[in-house]
Amino acid sequence: MIPAAFDYHRPKSMDEVIALLGEHGDDARVMAGGHSLIPMMKLRMAEVPHLIDLQDIENLAEITIEEGHISLGAMVTQHDLITHSKLALRAPILREAALQIADPQVRYMGTIGGNLANGDPGNDMPGVMQCLGARINLIGPDGARSVAARDYYEAAYMTDREDDEVLVSVDFQAPSGGYAYEKQKRKIGDYATAAAAVMITKSEGKIASASVAMTNLSDVPVWSEEAGAALVGTACDGAALEAAVAAMLGDIDPSEDNRGPVAFKRHVAGVILKRAITRAWGRA
Amino acid sequence: MNDMTPDREERSANLKGMGCSRKRVEDARFTQGKGNYVDDIKLPDMLHGDFVRSPYAHARVVSVNKEAALALPGVVAVLTAEDLAPLNLHWMPTLAGDKQMVLADGKVLFQGQEVAFVVASDRYVAADAVELVEVEYEELPVITDPFEALKSDVVLREDLEGQTEGAHGPRKHHNHIFTWEQGDEAGTNQVLDNAEVVAEETMYYHRTHPCPLETCGSVASMDKVNGKLTLWGTFQAPHVVRTVASLLSGIEEHNIRVVSPDIGGGFGNKVGVYPGYVCSIVASIVTGKPVKWVEDRMENLMSTAFARDYHMTGKISATKDGKITGLHCHVTADHGGFDACADPTKFPAGFMNICTGSYDIPVAYLAVDGVYTNKAPGGVSYRCSFRVTEAVYFIERMIEVLAIELDMDAAELRRINFIKKEQFPYTAALGWEYDSGDYHTAWDKALETVEYDALRKEQAERVEAFKRGETRKLMGVGLSFFTEIVGAGPVKNCDILGMGMFDSCEIRIHPTGSAIARLGTISQGQGHATTFAQILASEIGISADSITIEEGDTDTAPYGLGTYGSRSTPVAGAATAMAGRKIRAKAQMIAAYLLEVHDDDVEFDIDRFVVKGAPERFKTMKEIAYAAYNQAIPGIEPGLEAVSYYDPPNMTYPFGAYVCVMDIDVDTGVPEIRRFYALDDCGTRINPMIIEGQVHGGLTEALAVALGQEIAYDDLGNVKTGTLMDFFLPTAWEVPNYETDYTVTPSPHHPIGAKGVGESPHVGGVPCFSNAVQDAFRAFGLRHTNMPHDHWRIWQTANGLGLHD
Structure with a gap:
C-alpha cells in the first residue's frame, strides 16, 4: 500500500x-x-x-441551474450533491444516488467528475447521467467538446476521453417526473451488486417517457433504451414491468465476482429494476 | 483521632470497585489520537523492512536476484533464506509443534508467503526495492482442498517427507498432520447404531480472519554496546515472545526486553510469531540499527493467521421424544502450508472437545484430522477460546438439525437436554468438568423476554402469507445456547511451548496510599487498566482511580502467558485478587499494630480495618500504607508489596442464551436483523459497561462471520478477498441495536467468581445469526446450508428450494 x-x-x-x-x-x-x-x-x-491535482483550478466546483438546465463542475463533490437544496429540488435523483455512494467521509472528497471520468463500471454516476441524457464536457489542446454520456463509455476504464483531455463538467436538462436510484450492495463502501436509475414522466395515467440505466452489470454502464420503451404507454402494470426487465436483461452482461454468480446478478438486476420503476412511477 | 468520614455507601462508591460501570481510563488517549501503537514508534536511524511475497500458492523458488534492489539508493540489505540459514533462523518452530519457513527455503506453500526481506532507510524506498527483487518461480500443482490433499500424490511439505510421526502422533499421508481423538468411539457407535432417531449433517465452517484494525508489526533494536535487544511489537503474549526470541537467537533472556505498546485489537491474530518479527530482529542484529516492520492490510489478510476452516461431520442420536443419547463428530481441519495453530501444546484442535455443548449427552466421540494445503498457516482462535466457536457452531447446528429430524421446536429440544443446575460441577462425555451453570433459568428468561411463542406464531403466519403470494420476505428465529471453556488454564494440562498457562500480578502500594499493579497479560482494547484496578479496589480498599495498571513490558511485568482465549480475567484477574489479598493480610497486621489490638481483632471494611465491635476505631488503607513505609513495626518488614502467580484449578465456563429475529428478502438474499437479544452469564460482573461493550463487539464480529466475512481462494490458491472491499468488516450501518441481559452464576473456584466475557458473544453469536437465516427456510425444507450467508448464498438457498419459481 x-x-x-x-x-x-x-x-x-x-x-x-x-x-x-x-x-x-x-x-x-x-x-x-x-x-x-x-x-x-x-x-x-x-x-x-x-x-x-485539480483542486486549485477555479470554477470547477460550480453548480449552475439556469432556465431548466443544470451544469455540474467536475470538482463538485458527492457531499455537494446531497446538500445543495436547489439541486435536490430540480434533480432529486442525484441526491438519492449520492447518498448511496460509500460513506460521508468519502463523499466529502469524492467528486462527480472523478466518478464519471474513471470509467469504473462500479461507479454510480455514469448510469445516473446516462439515465438523465447528460452530456459530458471535455477540454483538450484543441479546445472544448462534448459527448453524450450514453456514448462516452467504451469498456472498463476506457472512455471517449483522450489522454490529453480533461473532463470539466457535465450538463443536462433539469428532469421532470418521477425518479429512483435503487442499489443493492453488500455493505457501506461497496460497489453495487446491481443498481438501477429510472426516470419516468406520466401523462393521463400512462407512462409518457421512461429512461432506464443500470450500474455494475456490464463492463460499462448500460442505458437500456428498450427497457424504457417497454414502459411507455403502459400504466406501469405487471406486464410492463416484466417487459422492461426482459429488455434490460438483454442489454446487461454481468460477470461473476465475490458479489455472486451471473444468475444471481441477473435475477437481482430484475428485482432492483422493478423496484426502481415502481418507486419512480409512484413519484411521477 | 480520625476525621469525620463518609458513610459506608459513599465510601464504597468512592472505591469504584467491582460492579461499577467505571468509564474506561484508556479512552482519554484513544479518543484523542494519543495512543502509542507500534507504528508510532520512531527511533533515531531506524530502518524499514518490507517483504517480497510469493504471487504463487505453490512453486519452487528457482532463484532470487537481489542486485537491482541493492543498487537502489537507500537499500541496506535484502535477506533471503540463504542469509538466515547460517543463524539457523530460516525456519522457526510453530506453537503447534510444527516448523514454518521464515523466508522461502526452496519453495513456497501459499500465496503471500515471505520470500525475501528488504531493509532500507525509508519505508518508501523499501517498497520500491521489493519490486526490484527478481524471483524466478517454477509453478507446482496447487491444492486448496484438504480432502483432495489427502488423496494427492503431490507432496506439499517435502521437508517432512518420510516422517510418519508428527508432533501429535502418526501421520496417515504425506499431507496429513495429525489425528486427534477424544471420547468413546465404540460406545458412541453402539448408541448411534441402536438409536431411535439419528440426525446426520456435514457442515463447513469457512476460513475467515480476525482482521484487527491495527495490523501486525514490530520494531527491533539491537544495542551492540550493551548486548541488549529491545523488541516492540503487536504481541498478545509478550513474555512468550521473549522466551521464544531467546531460544531462537541464543541471546540470553535477561538481555531481551519485549514491549507490547498499545495494541489496536488482536482477536487471536497477534498470538503467534510471524516471519516479520524474526526478520526485523535479524536485520537489526545485522545492521546494528533499529528496524521496523509493519504489514499492510492486504498482507495481514493474506498471510497472518487465519481462523476456522473446519469441515465437520456430525451424527447425533436421540429418543423419539428428544432426549439426546450420543454425539459423533469428525473434523477435517485445513491448516494451510504449516501447522501454526495457536493452541495449548496438548490440544492440536484446541478445545473442540467442548462440542457436546450445554447438553447432558451420555456418550460422545470426536476425531480431528489436520491437513496441509496451499493456503496461509494459522488456525487461531478468533475472538474465542481455542476452537470453541467451531465446537459451539457444530453442536448448535446439530441441535437444529435434530429438531428438524424430530419435527420438534428447537427451543424445547434444548430445554429438555440442558445440563441441570444440580448436576454442576458436571463432567462432560469428552472429559471437561463444567464449573457452574444455570441454563434453564437463562433460557427461560431469554425466551420470555423475546416473547418466543408469539414470534413462532408470527413466523407461521408469515409462511402462510408467503405461500399466498402476499409477501416475499420470510422470517427467521435464530436460537443459540452456548457454553464456553475459557481461562486456560491449569498448568497440569495447558502450556504454550512448554510454558505453563498460569498468570501473574505484582502490586506495589505507594507510601501515600496509591498503587501500581503489573500483570502478565496485555490489553488490546479490553480495558484491563480499568477493570483490573476495580478488582484491586474492592480487594485492597484503595480507589481504582488511585491504581495504575501496567502491562506489556517484560522488563517490569511479572511473567505471564498473555491475553487471548478470554483468559485475562479468569487467570490474571484471579492473580490480581490473590495478590490483593496478600496486601490485605499484611495491612491487617499493620492496622492491628497501629490500633494496639491483636491481628484477629481487626476486620476489613471497604477501605479500612476496624476494630471488631468498635467501628469508630479504624485505620484507613491510606494510613496503613503510610505506616508501612514510615515506621518500624516489630516483626513486619517495611513496605507493602505482593506478587501472585495463579495456576487456576480449572477452566471457567461462561454461558449465554441468544435470540435473533431476522427478515429475509427471498428475491435479493438480503437479511434484515429485526432484533438481537443476548443474555450472558459471565459469573461475577466487574464492570457492566465494559461487559456491554464487549458483547456489542463480539456480536458484531459474529454478524460479520455469519453473514459474509471470509477468506476465499480460487483453484489456483489466489486469495479472492484480499482487501476490505471484499472482506466484510461491518460498520455501524450493518449492525443492529443489540439488547443485552444477564444472569449471574459465579465460578465456584475463581477467587472473585468471574468467568470472562470478551469472546462469549462471538462464540454464541455466530450460530445465532446462522440459525436465524436457516430457520427462515425450515418451513420450505432446508436442513442445513453453509456460512457465510451473504446475499448470493441466501439467494441460492431460496433458489434451490424453488422459491423463485
Whole structure:
C-alpha cells in the first residue's frame, strides 16, 4: 500500500493542466477527489509518474441551474450533491444516488467528475447521467467538446476521453417526473451488486417517457433504451414491468465476482429494476 | 483521632470497585489520537523492512536476484533464506509443534508467503526495492482442498517427507498432520447404531480472519554496546515472545526486553510469531540499527493467521421424544502450508472437545484430522477460546438439525437436554468438568423476554402469507445456547511451548496510599487498566482511580502467558485478587499494630480495618500504607508489596442464551436483523459497561462471520478477498441495536467468581445469526446450508428450494 514515486503538480489554470498533459502524455493523470486513483496508486495498479491535482483550478466546483438546465463542475463533490437544496429540488435523483455512494467521509472528497471520468463500471454516476441524457464536457489542446454520456463509455476504464483531455463538467436538462436510484450492495463502501436509475414522466395515467440505466452489470454502464420503451404507454402494470426487465436483461452482461454468480446478478438486476420503476412511477 | 468520614455507601462508591460501570481510563488517549501503537514508534536511524511475497500458492523458488534492489539508493540489505540459514533462523518452530519457513527455503506453500526481506532507510524506498527483487518461480500443482490433499500424490511439505510421526502422533499421508481423538468411539457407535432417531449433517465452517484494525508489526533494536535487544511489537503474549526470541537467537533472556505498546485489537491474530518479527530482529542484529516492520492490510489478510476452516461431520442420536443419547463428530481441519495453530501444546484442535455443548449427552466421540494445503498457516482462535466457536457452531447446528429430524421446536429440544443446575460441577462425555451453570433459568428468561411463542406464531403466519403470494420476505428465529471453556488454564494440562498457562500480578502500594499493579497479560482494547484496578479496589480498599495498571513490558511485568482465549480475567484477574489479598493480610497486621489490638481483632471494611465491635476505631488503607513505609513495626518488614502467580484449578465456563429475529428478502438474499437479544452469564460482573461493550463487539464480529466475512481462494490458491472491499468488516450501518441481559452464576473456584466475557458473544453469536437465516427456510425444507450467508448464498438457498419459481 505504498505508491511508487511520483511528481505532484498543482496547477492554477486549465491551460497549465493541458500543458502538463501535453508535456507528460501517458505519464500524467489528473486527480479530482482521488478516492479511486490514490488507492490504485497505493496498490501499484496505476502507475502515475505525474499526478495533476485539480483542486486549485477555479470554477470547477460550480453548480449552475439556469432556465431548466443544470451544469455540474467536475470538482463538485458527492457531499455537494446531497446538500445543495436547489439541486435536490430540480434533480432529486442525484441526491438519492449520492447518498448511496460509500460513506460521508468519502463523499466529502469524492467528486462527480472523478466518478464519471474513471470509467469504473462500479461507479454510480455514469448510469445516473446516462439515465438523465447528460452530456459530458471535455477540454483538450484543441479546445472544448462534448459527448453524450450514453456514448462516452467504451469498456472498463476506457472512455471517449483522450489522454490529453480533461473532463470539466457535465450538463443536462433539469428532469421532470418521477425518479429512483435503487442499489443493492453488500455493505457501506461497496460497489453495487446491481443498481438501477429510472426516470419516468406520466401523462393521463400512462407512462409518457421512461429512461432506464443500470450500474455494475456490464463492463460499462448500460442505458437500456428498450427497457424504457417497454414502459411507455403502459400504466406501469405487471406486464410492463416484466417487459422492461426482459429488455434490460438483454442489454446487461454481468460477470461473476465475490458479489455472486451471473444468475444471481441477473435475477437481482430484475428485482432492483422493478423496484426502481415502481418507486419512480409512484413519484411521477 | 480520625476525621469525620463518609458513610459506608459513599465510601464504597468512592472505591469504584467491582460492579461499577467505571468509564474506561484508556479512552482519554484513544479518543484523542494519543495512543502509542507500534507504528508510532520512531527511533533515531531506524530502518524499514518490507517483504517480497510469493504471487504463487505453490512453486519452487528457482532463484532470487537481489542486485537491482541493492543498487537502489537507500537499500541496506535484502535477506533471503540463504542469509538466515547460517543463524539457523530460516525456519522457526510453530506453537503447534510444527516448523514454518521464515523466508522461502526452496519453495513456497501459499500465496503471500515471505520470500525475501528488504531493509532500507525509508519505508518508501523499501517498497520500491521489493519490486526490484527478481524471483524466478517454477509453478507446482496447487491444492486448496484438504480432502483432495489427502488423496494427492503431490507432496506439499517435502521437508517432512518420510516422517510418519508428527508432533501429535502418526501421520496417515504425506499431507496429513495429525489425528486427534477424544471420547468413546465404540460406545458412541453402539448408541448411534441402536438409536431411535439419528440426525446426520456435514457442515463447513469457512476460513475467515480476525482482521484487527491495527495490523501486525514490530520494531527491533539491537544495542551492540550493551548486548541488549529491545523488541516492540503487536504481541498478545509478550513474555512468550521473549522466551521464544531467546531460544531462537541464543541471546540470553535477561538481555531481551519485549514491549507490547498499545495494541489496536488482536482477536487471536497477534498470538503467534510471524516471519516479520524474526526478520526485523535479524536485520537489526545485522545492521546494528533499529528496524521496523509493519504489514499492510492486504498482507495481514493474506498471510497472518487465519481462523476456522473446519469441515465437520456430525451424527447425533436421540429418543423419539428428544432426549439426546450420543454425539459423533469428525473434523477435517485445513491448516494451510504449516501447522501454526495457536493452541495449548496438548490440544492440536484446541478445545473442540467442548462440542457436546450445554447438553447432558451420555456418550460422545470426536476425531480431528489436520491437513496441509496451499493456503496461509494459522488456525487461531478468533475472538474465542481455542476452537470453541467451531465446537459451539457444530453442536448448535446439530441441535437444529435434530429438531428438524424430530419435527420438534428447537427451543424445547434444548430445554429438555440442558445440563441441570444440580448436576454442576458436571463432567462432560469428552472429559471437561463444567464449573457452574444455570441454563434453564437463562433460557427461560431469554425466551420470555423475546416473547418466543408469539414470534413462532408470527413466523407461521408469515409462511402462510408467503405461500399466498402476499409477501416475499420470510422470517427467521435464530436460537443459540452456548457454553464456553475459557481461562486456560491449569498448568497440569495447558502450556504454550512448554510454558505453563498460569498468570501473574505484582502490586506495589505507594507510601501515600496509591498503587501500581503489573500483570502478565496485555490489553488490546479490553480495558484491563480499568477493570483490573476495580478488582484491586474492592480487594485492597484503595480507589481504582488511585491504581495504575501496567502491562506489556517484560522488563517490569511479572511473567505471564498473555491475553487471548478470554483468559485475562479468569487467570490474571484471579492473580490480581490473590495478590490483593496478600496486601490485605499484611495491612491487617499493620492496622492491628497501629490500633494496639491483636491481628484477629481487626476486620476489613471497604477501605479500612476496624476494630471488631468498635467501628469508630479504624485505620484507613491510606494510613496503613503510610505506616508501612514510615515506621518500624516489630516483626513486619517495611513496605507493602505482593506478587501472585495463579495456576487456576480449572477452566471457567461462561454461558449465554441468544435470540435473533431476522427478515429475509427471498428475491435479493438480503437479511434484515429485526432484533438481537443476548443474555450472558459471565459469573461475577466487574464492570457492566465494559461487559456491554464487549458483547456489542463480539456480536458484531459474529454478524460479520455469519453473514459474509471470509477468506476465499480460487483453484489456483489466489486469495479472492484480499482487501476490505471484499472482506466484510461491518460498520455501524450493518449492525443492529443489540439488547443485552444477564444472569449471574459465579465460578465456584475463581477467587472473585468471574468467568470472562470478551469472546462469549462471538462464540454464541455466530450460530445465532446462522440459525436465524436457516430457520427462515425450515418451513420450505432446508436442513442445513453453509456460512457465510451473504446475499448470493441466501439467494441460492431460496433458489434451490424453488422459491423463485
